[in-house]
Each structure stands twice: as C-alpha cells, then as structure tokens.
Amino acid sequence: MSTQIAVVAxxxxxxxxxxxxxxxxxxxxxxxxxxxxxxxxxxKEVSIIIITEKIGDELREFIDETTGSRALPIIIEIPDKYGPSEERVEPLRELIKRVIGIELVK
Incomplete structure (x- = not known):
C-alpha cells in the first residue's frame, strides 16, 4: 500500500x-x-484520507464499515471552516477531564 494522503472535503x-x-x-x-x-x-490504496466532520457524520455507517474491516486507509475527521461540531467538542472535553483531572472552559 502506498503512503499517499488524500483530502475529501x-x-x-x-x-x-x-x-x-x-x-x-x-x-x-x-x-x-x-x-x-x-x-x-x-x-488506489491511499493510506490516509482526511475528511471533514460534516462528511463523517453524513457517511458514518460507510466509514465505520470501511475502517472496521481493514487497517488502512486511516480516515481522519477534521473540523471544517466553521469549526468543530458541538457533538465532537463535548466528548473530547469529558475525555480530557477524565484523563488529566481538570475541566477545560470555553
């Protein structure tokens, strides 16, 4: 497999x-x-595919099936130009609080 990176956004x-x-x-x-x-x-055996969270939310089932059945490609979801979706921010905030013991404030 190649080490190619692609963006779909x-x-x-x-x-x-x-x-x-x-x-x-x-x-x-x-x-x-x-x-x-x-x-x-x-x-094409692209190793890393970068997509926006919006696309990830709309294609959740397809992405879960794709990444669950193989090691590559790695599909990375990033915020779009409007920032992170609220559903993504809250779990991350909770994870940080649980791991390091402090709460991040807006």
Missing part, C-alpha cells in the same frame, strides 16, 4: 491542504459524491 478545506502540500484533494458537495471518491481512493 469542501472546496475551501481542499484548497488549504493543497497549499500545505497535499497533492490529492477532492472538493465535494454531496455525501454520495464523497462516498464515491473515498471508494476510489481505497481502490
């Missing part, structure tokens, strides 16, 4: 990653379009 996020040196970026507008591109990237 909105146009602004893809542009940012391209400026940072990631050559393979796919701007998508619909969850179906994102799923088709991710399937193609898996066939």
């Amino acid at each position: 909105d146009a602004d996020t893809v542009t940012g990653f391209r400026l940072a040196g990631i050559k393979e970026g796919h701007a998508v507008e619909t969850p179906k379009e994102a799923e088709n591109i991710i399937r193609d990237l898996i066939k």
